[in-house]
Amino acid sequence: MATQNEILTNLGSTRASQSNVTSRRIQFQLHVILLYAIMVLLSALFMFPFFWTVSSSLKAPFELMTFPPTWLPETPQWQNYARVIEKVPFMLWTWNSIFVVTIATLGSVISASVVAYSFARFEYPGRDVVFIITLGTMMLPAQVTLIPQFILFNQLGWINTLYPLWVPYIFGGGAFNIFLLRQFFRSLPRELDEAALIDGASYARILWTILLPLTKPALATVAVISFINHWNDFVNPLIYLNSPEKFTLALGLNYFKSVPESSGLPLQHLLMAASVMIIMPVLILFFAAQRYFVQGIVLSGIKG
């Protein structure tokens, strides 16, 4: 299970593994050039689908079907993006996604911190059993719980509402988040708590004013991972939401592909524009938060 930490650890910088053998300098440089060439080539391979998506999203409908296809649109059709928003309730879907993602993420971060605090700092009968069960649930495939959860939410009258998408996450935020934060709390010296306790601080206050500020990078990690998971989630919205005005972006995008374009023109440019709009926030968040991942590893001192 320590490997989750490893994921974070290795987001830190890589280490030189190539020793400087000065006598073989020229050969070494050739070797370096070759490695760079391979990495550039692979990057191009990995980036090409994104490039093609953006390029297609800016093409006019007639350009989509020309053969051979053009690399870049003749004149970028920025209005394609506006067309997406006109054609389907894109803003509404965005709002639904933001709503679900925000509450689920905040709920996960807050409740997972509280529960992780319990696991990391308190002794009570049954703690270790519950913790082992918690770890066990990480391996459980979602398919088993999906059907009874659906029945439960159906009986609560929550089908075609956003509740099933966020309510479960305010109850502890899931095993992985709890586990991650527990590891972070345990890496903080216990003397911090004890000192505050002697000064008369309550447990809730210790968590809030002492432990959480020191755990910010880990909290950011949990937040980023939850955000991406909920933003990308398709299965749960698919099961619970029926009417288009309730859809999240991921589900809306799937629905969009079956909305016919008037006069039978291709709509791939619009689909690609919509795809760009759904991928963008994830990429932006990742770039913005990479630093937090790295910090989290350094501060926690967990080594994979």
Next chain:
Amino acid sequence: MAVSGQTYTVDERPKTELWARLLGIKSPMAAQRAKWGYIFLLPWALGLIIFILGPILASAYISFTEYEIISSPRFIGMENYIKAFTDDTLFWPSLGRTFTYTLAVVPLGLTGSLLLAILLNQGLKGTNLFRTLFFLPSLTPAVALALLWTWLFHPSVGPINVALSWFGIDGPGWMTDKNWALPALIIISLWAAIGGNSMLIFLAGLQGVPQELYEAAEIDGAGLWAKFRSVTLPLITPTLFFNLILGIIGALKVFTLAFVATLGGPSYATWFYALHIYRQAFEYFRMGYGSALAWIFVIVLLIFTFIQLRFSQRWVYYAGE
């Protein structure tokens, strides 16, 4: 808290409360701490029972019933399981297809991830940028993944078939061709997975290999391959094992990609097991049968994991044991 700093005469000394004594907690201090421990545990205790453990038990029971959600469940014993094994024409093919997909995606994906990680571990300048570029595909939402690759795989104007035509190859119809739809989905999965979490985990594993071992191997005259074979590989077997388990579980669960890109078609060519569960449970609302299918899936996963754990003792090396 109230306890500290106060003095008590013998009779006034606070007693450990009854609930705490029943749980075997000795001192009032410990009882106080335990009480707060339970209070902070409460959200998860509820979440675990309501959304995980309760559903597991419910699902096990429902799998032995006929339950169409509008009527109440009717106990029918093993019938759902018997039906799956003997009477459901899509059951075995979908399970087999899921295995085929897994057998392709996991070995190719892990090999690719390991190679990328080795490449990133050479200590070159700009490595962080390349790591990010390799990682980005794995962040793509599965729906967008399916849509944009459907467009890349377009039979006539898709860049993949155009590139193939440069080499004089007449590209197949990919997702519209029942022989090529599964390979197409495998290619998409590899693009999304190779530079993802497993690559990062390998990278961490590689960084944990002590430098001295390579130096010692070099003194012994080991070449690149020998160093990889006898130093790197044995020392990263724990990460390899972890990636293997997670990779297999992830691959067996494949759903969204096939659902969005091909809807399981053409003519069931990409009808994976998870799609089968989904249709039975959430399109036909056969909760009983769906649950039985889900449990068969869990048992398959458990068997796989168990076999791997057994075999792991032969090839996974944990330093310090």
